[in-house]
Amino acid sequence: MxxxxxxxxxxxxxxxxxxxxxxxxxxxxxxxxxxxxxxxxxxxxxxxxxxxxxxxxxxxxxxxxxxxxxxxxxxxxxxxxxxxxxxxxxxxxxxxxxxxxxxxxxxxxxxxxxxxGNLDTVESQLFRTARIIAGEPELERALADQAAPIEAKRKLVRGLFADRLDVVTETLVEQAILRHQGRGIGVGLDELVELAAQRRDRSVARVTSASELSAEQHALLSEKLNRIYGRQIAVHIEIDPGLGGGLVIRVGDEVIDGSAAGRIAELRRQLA
CATH class of the missing domain: 1.10.520 (Peroxidase; domain 1)
Incomplete structure (x- = not known):
């Protein structure tokens, strides 16, 4: 904003x-x-x-x-x-x-x-919802359609996420959809994730992984990022098998690309 x-x-x-x-x-x-x-x-x-x-x-x-x-x-x-x-x-x-x-x-x-005591839940649900919408282009187009009636969009959101979202999350998701103002809906939802994290003096790390991380790996990654950035980091993970292996980590405008796909792309740039 x-x-x-x-x-x-x-x-x-x-x-x-x-x-x-x-x-x-x-x-x-x-x-x-x-x-x-x-x-x-x-x-x-x-x-x-x-x-x-x-x-x-x-x-x-x-x-x-x-x-x-x-x-x-x-x-x-x-x-x-x-x-x-x-x-x-x-x-x-x-x-x-x-x-x-x-x-x-x-x-x-x-x-x-x-x-x-639901702020962690709301933050995680906002992140997951943003990833779900971003991963379904037809759904995002339907929700972003300025000509579509507001109530139709509400009905679609509630039908998709019924009983799976905290009531606060649902209200925030609906608002982000109704007032996305030409931006991607995911952008508005990610802003809300940041706002939720800021309430506990945390920054957000968006981590893309080729496979699921264990609880131990998640905790270790959080600890390392806290140490690197000198502050508490809220780690949110999405899975993308297309990476081939490794992780891509985004904290603000900074990107740490440790994925197999990222290393291959870098090698191609060097050879070119």
Whole structure:
């Protein structure tokens, strides 16, 4: 997500407000997250409303009143308080405001997973779901089709992953699909994997292996990567027999190619 200066400042204020409302023992972070994402969906459909809420020429209090007149009684007070912050601060564009509300909604959902002890599960499920979708081009095309009805996409996701995903994972996957904005759906899901890892001060290593790793091999790889990078690394593994052997490890923009296919490709480059 790329935001200009005004939007970054407004998002920081909205996230501070979110932290305040979620610190209340009576607030359910999952509910707040779902409600904020429902507002993203509403404003995504209603262009005029989105522009009115983000109109910097209007008084902040007027924008706040507009939001509350539409949503009071329909979503919870904690979610409305976050939207008060969104409405009364300045955004560089209506689209960036929408991105900011989405970021707050995702953060609330990840907070929910963290509080229930399910953050590891959600992170792993997001990674696996991204790999499943990326491995099925027809499925990805269907989910990325901008002309397809939203409810049809939801039904497809729920049919594919019914009872196999944590409710937080399912909500985040649906949101990544509905607002992929021309990027690959896997890119949006991988961003969520990174966000989940960051909550425990970890970086993500995407490891492609020619075969399954044993628990001992997985633990050893994690230990080595922690040592190499000087920080905790969340290791997520996908299997690709086409590598022929070995591993390809991606941490951020860095790639360590120790696969047989990678070594053959390097040898071919040298011979050329």
């Amino acid at each position: 790329t935001l200009h200066a005004a939007s970054r400042e407004s998002l920081a204020l909205a996230e501070t407000r979110l932290g305040e409302v979620l610190s209340d023992a009576g607030t359910d972070p999952a509910t707040v997250g779902v409600e904020l994402l429902s507002v993203v969906e509403l404003l995504g459909r209603e262009v005029g409303l989105r522009r009115a809420v983000s109109d910097a020429s209007a008084e902040p209090e007027a924008r706040q009143r507009l939001v509350r007149s539409l949503l009071e009684g329909k979503i919870s007070e904690p979610a409305l308080k976050v939207l008060d912050s969104v409405a009364t601060n300045r955004w560089s564009s209506p689209r960036e405001m929408l991105d900011g509300i989405e970021a707050a909604g995702r953060s609330a959902l990840l907070t929910s997973a963290e509080k229930t």
